[in-house]
Amino acid sequence: MIAPRFRPWFVSLVLTVGLNAWGQAPAPSPPKPVAVEQLQKAWSAVVQVNARAIEGAPSAATLGKIRRGSGVVIGPDDLILTIAYLVTETEQLNIRTQDQKTYPARVVASDSATGLALLRPLYPLTAVAPVALGQASLSDVGQTFAVASGEAGDTMSPARLMDVRNFTGYWEYHLDTALYASPPIGNHSGAGLFNTQGELVGIGSLLMQDIMPASDPRSLPGNMFVPTELLGPYLQDMLATGSSPKSNRPWLGINAVERSGRIQITRVTPRSPADLAGLTAGAFVLSLDGEPLSSLALFYKKVWAKPLGPGVFELTVQERGETRQLQLEIRDRNQTIQKPAGI
Incomplete structure (x- = not known):
């Protein structure tokens, strides 16, 4: 298989001109200069991640037994940042670099609070330099960024940052800050969102039919990215313990959505x-x-x-027109996740 080529002229053109053809309004501020050399380095740092779920892992029912996505090399010791659901309760992990070399790897940390995970290959990577982490904020809305996945044949593509706001997931997950970019890419799981200087600002999490806030009349498909700045305060904890202190919290074991102003269990x-x-x-x-x-x-x-420890939640629910009081045990989410050896 022929490895995909980085096309600097294409990246420079689309990131400089912007994405007006996508049907969006022009950026509110002039496009930022494009550092093509740094973007090429960023593209080279994106790897494909392949994982198999631990036999009998509960998450396999919703996330699948075989998973594939991307990650980005961020550390001089080949530390790789990816999205947590890709490697939660998995083993037989390997990564493939842009030059199509495959390396066995292991999970270093998987954090349910941020939704981020850290991996490390078992052998040193060949000629892959780490990228720097950056930030994106509300002032960057309207600017064009670059998205890259580790999928063979994919190239770096442009995406415009459309919004920065909170995100609440149905799977007991919430971010006070998330990044929303369009147009979407299909291979979004763990994909890297880079600014024009080649800094990694987000890790791909979701493909959404509409990323625009409720106050915006436009409907636009896109991706939600987890900001990489969430890693900074917890990096050392994740390296030392396999998760951040924030992930040591109660878990109910539900999926839920808001419908007509009410919370429904799905x-x-x-x-x-x-x-x-x-x-x-x-x-x-x-x-x-x-x-x-x-x-x-x-x-x-x-x-x-709610503090962890012996105790219960008192949950009042309505079911088929009947109101019921339920007592749910307080249980640490981290204690319920199956982990392979080494984490």
Whole structure:
């Protein structure tokens, strides 16, 4: 297989001119200078990640037994940053560089709070230099960035940063700050979002049909990226313990969505606290420990604010027109995740 080529003239052109052809308004400020050499270095640092779920891992039911995505080399010791769901409860991990060389690897850290994970190959990478981490903020909305995945045949492509706002996921996940860019790429899991100086500002998490805020009348498909600046305060903890202190928090074992201003359970993980308490899909959550809940984000934050240790949550739900009181055990999410040797 022939390795994809980095096309500096193409990257320079699209990042400098912008993405007006995508049907978006011109950037509110002049495009930033493009450092083609740094972008080429960034493209070379993106690797493909392949993983197989641990036999019997609960996450295999929703994330799949075989997973493939991307990661980006960020450390001089070949440390790779990727998205956590790609490697959660996995083993038989390997990475493939842009020159099509394959290396066995291991999970160094997987953090449920940030949604980020760290990997390291078992052997030194050949001629792959790490990239620097950067930041993107509201002042960068409208600017053009570059997206790259480790999928064979993919090239670096332009994407415009459309918004910076919070994100709440149905799987007990919340970010106070997330990056939303368009047009979307299909191979988004763990893909790198780079500024025009080749700094890594985001790691690909989701493909969304509409990334625009509710206040914006436009509907635009795109990707949500986890900001890499979330790694900074927790890097040393993740290297030392396999996760950040924020991930040591209670877990219910649910998927939930907001519908018409109400929180509805869409899935209950088998043998989770929610399952053992008798919570079922379709139920509406009315209150937690007697406090009404106005949003899914508030629900999650109240759960996470509860101290770990012996105790229960008092959950009031409505199911088929009947109101019920359930007691859910307080359980540490990190203690429920199956981990391969070495983490």
